[in-house]
Structures are given as structure tokens and as C-alpha cells.
Amino acid sequence: MAVFIFDSILPELNLVEAGLTKHINSNVSIINDAAAHLIKAGGKRMRPAFVLLAAKYFKEDIKDVIPLAEALELIHAATLVHDDLVDNSDTRRGAPTVRSKWGNRTSIYTGNYIFAHALTLLETYDRSDILEILAETSMKICDGEINQMLSCYNTSLGLKNYLRRIERKTALLISVSCQLGAMVSNAEDWEIKALKNYGYYLGMAFQITDDILDLVADEKTLGKPTGSDIRQGVITLPAIYALHHDPRREELKRFLGSPELCISEAERILDIILGSDGVDYASYAADRFADLAQRSIRMLPSSPLRETFIDITDFMSSREY
């Protein structure tokens, strides 16, 4: 399914993949090694894919969009290496993190290096509006990281706080990927807006689904233990539902409010959340965002590529859990 989705941009996506590490050429070999490790360890290359797909809507030859697609993936990678540092994470997707292999100092400067490198890729477009959008987005991502930290173990925060957190954590950069892909491809303002909205809603659906998977998928699928969010005090949508509606909500509140109990009682917390209708509720919310994504993309003229965008939203909603 995943291959099918990206069929129309597969050659360009391969060029992005090859280019991601090719241009990283520091004088300090540790930075090259750490950056290459980080980038190879992976990911779904979702942001570059959306840059390329959005561009493809407006022109056949999208080779000139490749540096932009690379830049979006590198900005994403820079946030990951810093996240792993502050979270003291030893592994990401089953591979050791830069932090665990090279330490804190290398993690910080590798992140900064990759971010600065991403900026150099923008030079080819000579457009200050692209820089402005990416800088503003980066600031909001920082806001989101601090906000997520402040929200940990806080059981009184509700839906609004959660939506704001996942917007900054995930939806904004996907939204910007779609927006910029269209912007560098001479799309009209209303078309850019439609793609920007599509990316935003899809990103929201994607993150809610990811948060559900963290509660229900097994360690092998996740590449990290089930319930990692709970153990770190990150309260996601199914938990928020249970905190409001489950008969055992007082007990849950006591557990989730305590860093120690979040670890020692993780199984019991999982049990309460999965016993509530929290996962169904979150799943419903993800579907609604996927619907909004579909509505946004349907504003664009009908084409095989539009069907691909719609397929992606279906794919989001139908991920197994």
C-alpha cells in the first residue's frame, strides 16, 4: 500500500534519499557519522513525499523541488536528534540514537548542523517567503516541545491542549511540506491553501493514530515498548477521554499525575485506558481529521494525483490497531 501511494513520485523520492547524506560534508567526521546514522536510521520520508506530491500537482518535472524536499526531511531529522537528547532516548525505531552512540554534545551540534545545512538547500529558490515560513514553523515546533514538557503528568489539561501539542509536534511540518511544494511550483494562492490545509488535517489524523498505536501495538511493531507515552507522562487523547469519562478516572488521575506511578503502574494505566472508550473516541477524532483532509484536497481539480492524496487519507484511517 505504502509503495502504491508514492508510485507517482518514486524516482524523485529515490533522488531525495540519495541526496540526504550526500551533501553533508563537515570537516569533523563525527558530525558526518552522526548525521549519516541519524538519517539512515530512518523514517518514512513523509515530509519529502508530501513536498514532491504537492509539486507534482502543478507540474510534470519536479526535479527542482528535490532540494526543498531534502530540506524538510533534514529539519525533521534535526528536531528528532534534539528530542532524543532531552528524552534521554537510547533507541529510535530500533536503532541506537545519536545521543546513546555519541553523547549529548554531539547530539546538540549535529542537530544544529543539520538544520543549518537544510537552510543552505533553500538558497536555490532565492525566496525569503520560504525562509520565513520555515523559521516561523521552527519557532512553533520549539513552543510545542516546551509545552509538551509542561503538560506531562498534568491530568487537568484537556482536548484543546492536546490538539495544540500534536499540531506543533507533527501537523505543522507536514502542512508546510504540502504548502511549500505547491509554492515552488507556481500554484495559485487558493491551491496552496488547499494543500496546506490538507497537510495540516492529515498530520493531525496521523499523530492521533500514532498516539493510539503507542497504546495498542506491540513492541515489535513500534520499535519501542507499548505505552511509552504513559511511562513518560505524555497524556494523549485516549487517556484524556478516560480521565473524563471512565468510572476509574480518579484512580487513573492519581497514577498519571505521578512520574513514579506512571512507570510502576504502567500496565494498570494501560488497562484502564483500553477498558474505556478512549481508543474509539480517538479513532473517531482521527477519522474526522482525515475527512477534513479529504475535503481540503477535493477542492483541487480532479486528477489521478488527487486520488493518491485521497488514498493517503484512507491509508491513515485504516492503519491496523
Added chain:
Amino acid sequence: MAVFIFDSILPELNLVEAGLTKHINSNVSIINDAAAHLIKAGGKRMRPAFVLLAAKYFKEDIKDVIPLAEALELIHAATLVHDDLVDNSDTRRGAPTVRSKWGNRTSIYTGNYIFAHALTLLETYDRSDILEILAETSMKICDGEINQMLSCYNTSLGLKNYLRRIERKTALLISVSCQLGAMVSNAEDWEIKALKNYGYYLGMAFQITDDILDLVADEKTLGKPTGSDIRQGVITLPAIYALHHDPRREELKRFLGSPELCISEAERILDIILGSDGVDYASYAADRFADLAQRSIRMLPSSPLRETFIDITDFMSSREY
């Protein structure tokens, strides 16, 4: 003396000072607080001053250069907050660091936020060459940070490694400040080059002098203990000289090669270095870089402002130690 040097740009420097925190307006109050604390805690605003002075060479009204001057100071501040984090520093210039007040996570994201914010200030110029220069410089600063880490306690590294380290730590950003100030003021290419070189050589002289002061000035002047570099295993020019030429060089080598001895024997290390001709040698090197800075600036037409640039190099060489 310092006031005299900056007389010609004092109104604009005050506008920069006022603007530095004014535009930082995150939704997350911790980021605003941490950024404001970092920026107020200080510094000599050397980078904005050089942006403004360089611009003043080519035009009378330099108000449009203020965002660029602010951006350079913010990029510098972003590097400081990350440096304090990786160095585990509790104070900088006598004030508590962001790390000690708000912790690691806030330090990382405040640094990233300030850097991204600096980028938004560049939008007004709509010039991708400025972005390219700043991105390349940021990458080199990261190189330098990792290289400094790798060079700690390594007594076999010599002058070349040291010069490369201080270039990246200090000289490049001062050089770029002069270069960009001229670039946005319609200077000719050869004039931009002269100012870029001036900033580079001045930055080298400045950092060598700073490294000398770390060995000879008292804690009150420095805002940190005398010999902080030694205690952290950072081997600067006077130490490199002593490692090569002092009769006690074998003893010094043993001390400086060991993290434990760098702390327990710090007084003895200081004693050996100060007893060698290392400070004189470093002072001579700083003077030579100051001379090169003067030669670079003398390529520009004679003017009262050129005399100011020359005064600055004199001021560098005559700092008391």
C-alpha cells in the same frame, strides 16, 4: 574607551538593544523568560556593533541594518545557550545560565527558538546570499564546537588546531558581521572583502586575548574562576607554547592530558604556563592579528570611521593583563 569606539553608532546600538527582546513573543512564557534572561544577561553586543559600523562606512542612514544587527546577536546568543548546556555551566558573566535556571530541555529549545527567530529578521532583506553565508557559518561553528570537544586534554595538538578552533568559535561570526553590514549597504565587492578580513583578524586577536585573560585576570574581572579553560581541558595558545618550550613541559603534558589532574593541579598548571613565555608569545600573536586587521581596514578610503576601526584594534591589543 569602549563608549568612544561605538560613539558613531550609539543611537542605532540602543535601538538594537531595545529590539533584541521586543520581538521574542512565543506562546510559551518559559521561552520568553529564558530568552529575555539570556539576552539581558548580556554581552558587549560586539557583533551588532560591527554590523552597524560596517554599514556606516557606506551610508549615513543605517536604520535598515538594525534587523541584521539583531539577527547576528541572536545567533550568537543561541550558540551561548547551547554551549552552557553542554559545558554544564551554572553561570555566565556572573548571572545564572538558562541551563541552571530552567534546565536542559528549555536550554535546547530556547536556543533553537532564538536561532529561528533570527532567521525571520532576515526576511526584510530578501537576499538568499545572506542566508547562505549565515547557514554556512552556523555549520562551521558546529564543527568548531565538536572539534573543541575532541581537542580537550589532547596535548599533542599545536598552533594550527588552536587557530582553527578560535576561528570557528569567535572570528567567523565577527567576520560575517562586518561582511554582511557592508553587503546590505551597497559596498563594492573589494570593500566587503576588506571588512570581512578585518573582522576575521580582529576576531582572532580578540579570542587570543580572551584566552590570555582566562589565565591572568582575577575572578571578579572574568566573572568565572581564573584558569577555567585549564580546568575544562581546553588547551589555549599560552599552554601550547609552554608544552613545546618550557623545561617543565613533560610535567605539564601529564597534567593537561588528564581530566582529573586538570582540576586538582590547576594552580600548578597555571604556575607553569605563567612561568613560561607562553603569555608573551600569545600576546605577540594577538598583536600580529591586530596588525593584519589594521592592514585590511587601511585598504578602505580614509575617514573618521576608519580611524574608529583602527582604534578598535588598538583597544584589543591594549586590554590590561
